[in-house]
Amino acid sequence: MTITATKDDFTGTATSSANGxxxxxxxEQGTYTVELDESTLPEGIAxxxxxxxxxxxxxxxxxxxxxIFAFGEGIVVQQQDFGQNxxxxxxxxxxxxxxxxxxSVGLSLIFGTTGLTNFAHGEMVTLGAVLVFAFxxxxxxxxxxxxxxxxxxxxxxxxxxxxxxxxxxxRGTGLVPMMIVSIGLALAVRYVIQFYFGGATxxxxxxxxxxxxxxxxxxxxxxxxxxxxxxxxxxxxxIVLLKTRLGKATxxxxxxxxxxxxSGIDVDSVIRIVWITGGMLAxxxxxLWAYYRPGVTFDMGSAILLLIFAGVTLGGLGTVFxxxxxxxxxxxxxxxxxxxGLAADLKYVGALFIMIVVLLFRPQGILGRRERVG
Amino acid sequence: MDFGFILSSAASEIFSPTTAxxxxxxxxxxxHFGYSGLLNFGQAGFMAVGAYGFxxxxxxxxxxxxxxxxIAILASAVFALLLGIPxxxxxxxxxxxxxxxxxxxVRYIVTTNQLTSVTGSANGLAAxxxxxxxxxxFPEGSYFGMNNRDxxxxxxxxxxxxxxxxxxxxxxxxxxxxxxxxxxEDENAVRSLGKNVxxxxxxxxxxxxxxGALAGxxxxxxxxxxxxxxxxxxxTFFLYTCLLLGGLGTVLxxxxxAMIFWVVLSLTQGIxxxxxxxxxxxxxxxVQAGQxxxxxxxxxxxxxxxxxxxGVFGNKKELAFA
Amino acid sequence: MxxxxxxxxxxxxxxxxxxxxxxxxxxxxxxGVNILNGCSIEARKGELxxxxxxxGAGKSTLLKAMFGLVxxxxxTVVVRGQDITGLKANKLVSRGxxxxxxxxxxxxxxxxxxxxxxxxxxxxxxxAERFDFVAGLxxxxxKRRAQRxxxxxxxxxxxxxxxxxxxxxxxxxxxxxPSAGLSPVKQDETFLRVHEINRAGVSVIMVEQNxxxxxxxxxxxxxxxxxxxxxxxxxRELMKDPKVIQLYLGTLADTAE
Ligand SMILES: Nc1ncnc2c1ncn2[C@@H]1O[C@H](COP(=O)(O)OP(=O)(O)O)[C@@H](O)[C@H]1O
Ligand SMILES: [Mg+2]
Numbered sequence: 001m002t003i004t005a006t007k008d009d010f011t012g013t014a015t016s017s018a019n020g021x022x023x024x025x026x027x028e029q030g031t032y033t034v035e036l037d038e039s040t041l042p043e044g045i046a047x048x049x050x051x052x053x054x055x056x057x058x059x060x061x062x063x064x065x066x067x068i069f070a071f072g073e074g075i076v077v078q079q080q081d082f083g084q085n086x087x088x089x090x091x092x093x094x095x096x097x098x099x100x101x102x103x104s105v106g107l108s109l110i111f112g113t114t115g116l117t118n119f120a121h122g123e124m125v126t127l128g129a130v131l132v133f134a135f136x137x138x139x140x141x142x143x144x145x146x147x148x149x150x151x152x153x154x155x156x157x158x159x160x161x162x163x164x165x166x167x168x169x170x171r172g173t174g175l176v177p178m179m180i181v182s183i184g185l186a187l188a189v190r191y192v193i194q195f196y197f198g199g200a201t202x203x204x205x206x207x208x209x210x211x212x213x214x215x216x217x218x219x220x221x222x223x224x225x226x227x228x229x230x231x232x233x234x235x236x237x238x239i240v241l242l243k244t245r246l247g248k249a250t251x252x253x254x255x256x257x258x259x260x261x262x263s264g265i266d267v268d269s270v271i272r273i274v275w276i277t278g279g280m281l282a283x284x285x286x287x288l289w290a291y292y293r294p295g296v297t298f299d300m301g302s303a304i305l306l307l308i309f310a311g312v313t314l315g316g317l318g319t320v321f322x323x324x325x326x327x328x329x330x331x332x333x334x335x336x337x338x339x340x341g342l343a344a345d346l347k348y349v350g351a352l353f354i355m356i357v358v359l360l361f362r363p364q365g366i367l368g369r370r371e372r373v374g
Numbered sequence: 375m376d377f378g379f380i381l382s383s384a385a386s387e388i389f390s391p392t393t394a395x396x397x398x399x400x401x402x403x404x405x406h407f408g409y410s411g412l413l414n415f416g417q418a419g420f421m422a423v424g425a426y427g428f429x430x431x432x433x434x435x436x437x438x439x440x441x442x443x444x445i446a447i448l449a450s451a452v453f454a455l456l457l458g459i460p461x462x463x464x465x466x467x468x469x470x471x472x473x474x475x476x477x478x479x480v481r482y483i484v485t486t487n488q489l490t491s492v493t494g495s496a497n498g499l500a501a502x503x504x505x506x507x508x509x510x511x512f513p514e515g516s517y518f519g520m521n522n523r524d525x526x527x528x529x530x531x532x533x534x535x536x537x538x539x540x541x542x543x544x545x546x547x548x549x550x551x552x553x554x555x556x557x558x559e560d561e562n563a564v565r566s567l568g569k570n571v572x573x574x575x576x577x578x579x580x581x582x583x584x585x586g587a588l589a590g591x592x593x594x595x596x597x598x599x600x601x602x603x604x605x606x607x608x609x610t611f612f613l614y615t616c617l618l619l620g621g622l623g624t625v626l627x628x629x630x631x632a633m634i635f636w637v638v639l640s641l642t643q644g645i646x647x648x649x650x651x652x653x654x655x656x657x658x659x660x661v662q663a664g665q666x667x668x669x670x671x672x673x674x675x676x677x678x679x680x681x682x683x684x685g686v687f688g689n690k691k692e693l694a695f696a
Numbered sequence: 697m698x699x700x701x702x703x704x705x706x707x708x709x710x711x712x713x714x715x716x717x718x719x720x721x722x723x724x725x726x727x728g729v730n731i732l733n734g735c736s737i738e739a740r741k742g743e744l745x746x747x748x749x750x751x752g753a754g755k756s757t758l759l760k761a762m763f764g765l766v767x768x769x770x771x772t773v774v775v776r777g778q779d780i781t782g783l784k785a786n787k788l789v790s791r792g793x794x795x796x797x798x799x800x801x802x803x804x805x806x807x808x809x810x811x812x813x814x815x816x817x818x819x820x821x822x823x824a825e826r827f828d829f830v831a832g833l834x835x836x837x838x839k840r841r842a843q844r845x846x847x848x849x850x851x852x853x854x855x856x857x858x859x860x861x862x863x864x865x866x867x868x869x870x871x872x873x874p875s876a877g878l879s880p881v882k883q884d885e886t887f888l889r890v891h892e893i894n895r896a897g898v899s900v901i902m903v904e905q906n907x908x909x910x911x912x913x914x915x916x917x918x919x920x921x922x923x924x925x926x927x928x929x930x931x932r933e934l935m936k937d938p939k940v941i942q943l944y945l946g947t948l949a950d951t952a953e
Binding site: 175177348352355 | 467614
């Protein structure tokens, strides 16, 4: 395949060798645009999700720099018939929707109990995947890396609440200022992650996962695991919320914090638990997202932040089960739009557009209810 | 380390065309958020609509400069209408989410390979600035160390900033502006006076959006290129940082905020690079130093919002929120 | 105009019958803006206390300040001999104070049963026993435990709200305008229920905008004006007081029924 690097009026072209390696010599240091000609890719291979092409690369200190274009698998779909394709995308969409739901359920719980629209939630997603990568790179066993990443996510949630949001609540900071603070936090955390992690795409262990045939559906084992894990975790969260004392208290705080306090519920500690849970859920979502794409990057969470928001708003801000349904709709919608002819690089547009349209006709969301007054 | 060079390049940021563009776009946000309380998180989208509206009408339809300008302004007004219709009646956070989503939709659409012939997809468009520079009245030569093109775009950019500031200042002192501030303070009170709150908000959204479109043009003209990667959500958040630096409910605030923003970035960048090259800092390379600026902006945005939401020069009474 | 002789705040409570004693309470929502300007009220064991006054007098603020939901600047709130001034709301529940706010007083997204469970958040073990007690007072609630509170009518919500506040077996129940927004029939029913609760041994402090009805059923009442207790006396006394009639009852007489 052919790769081109350009800067001002310099253009360098290279054709990669059979193992995919390529090399372009450039006259000076600086920022170059590197583009891979997708028409020269072998049949059945496409760039993976989120692989920017062309992309800008900058080098000023070093004299050489490597640029990796990661490839996704089985993205080429022309050979399959429509029904088969629809089914496959439906299952993939469900898997994607459920992993989105992990993040959006946490976001929704936080919104419900504190009123905060947290723009830093994407970074909580990123953190999970980055931590697994980091712990694994340190040589820890895979399962331990995952466990520590989940704990790290919970700790990040706790630290955010303790160090930032709770003091702001005490000061009586309004919701709009808090939203803007969360944007500042998102920027800061995103680039702190980039600072340490770098700008490249990395892969988690076992990221290669060729598709298998499962009855009529072909799906990669990773996707299957992801689907199962998120379904189980979300079911657990649902049971906790519906059946346990703590879960009911959480719903009570989300419903009416002042009345919850007047009933003897320690609102602050419920909120703390919600932040910890939200951080862990986001972490898990991030790990699964790293396998779904596949790849870990410093901005992988912010890339799906708006899809998470779309899921939450579709279902009705602050209703947990709404966030679940909304996310599944978004996930399936994103995957299905490509089946119905929308270009792959526009697949997020459909989901965002649907969110705007739903807000137009049902601002309380699909599941959100207008409460009876009086 | 060459402090003279660091200082002079920081000082040159004060009147750079990019600073003018940020000032214009932040002024638009001041109209939205500062004066009207509308939480527009999609200003980058308005800038993209302006920049692409101009570039596409010039390149694809070959219209003259002023027609392109008009098209860019109209396109951003239509964008504001489309956004405002579903969201202006909703809560502030819905408007925020819808505007940021709409701005991303714009960015995805100009990035997609489906429309490469019109938008140039990820590479963007170039060579549409000829019409503008052909109007350059300054003959070739050196103007304060700049060539006549650089000087021309600065003069035009800052004249535009001055003009827009004056217009917004007059507008906000007019009866119209007083109603708008009234809406920010107490929407229901204004409604009970028989004013159409929705129409006022829509007008404010359009005015701020048009300022964003003009900013988009001022941003792309000196580059001679427009690329989608420049119009991501981060741009909007940088603009909010400028706005908060300068002050929300003021006309000069966004301008001064944009200047502070770029001078501080340039200074920290220059000093860090200097320290790295002189070997004083070894735990950092220049790429990481470039990332530090984003961290800095994020932290600045948080601290400003928490400790000085009215901005460096703003008045606390002018805050849109308690 | 305060009719109380300013008692020193630090005086120990010796009256064994006193359930709640509020002394010179000064409180407000924003720093520097006091809504209550030295308000003193007391409820003794088994009493039904009424609080009336014009809109904006600070009646709701008084209840919220007693309950730790509004910042108290000075003055004290003593419950059964213990100073609880400024304690957070969730700490007060175990000290025997129940509170039913004026608005938003049920968890609309929770079922009736869950609402009552939340009322007993700190003592879930005794739920069955307390539930029977509350269901005895409000048989309607016992029959519809799985229904979402948000789908109930105003009168039914008021029952859920009172039921929730009664779950912890409070010594005193603070009610903020329990009859507001109800039809005349439902209002009668509500006052009847409040009376029953009171007879079951719970002291009640009830804020009411329906002054005449309130004075009819309460043992004693306070008239609140501009953040102070302007008048006090038994319900009958106040109903006959020309000043009270002129200020509050005269104009309210038409709306009373
Ligand atoms: N949450 C609040 N924040 C600020 N001021 C409030 C708040 N709630 C009530 N107030 C003010 O406190 C005063 C007394 O209100 P309130 O206690 O509700 O009166 P009442 O219940 O007697 O009608 C009013 O002037 C009202 O505007
Ligand atoms: Mg009241």
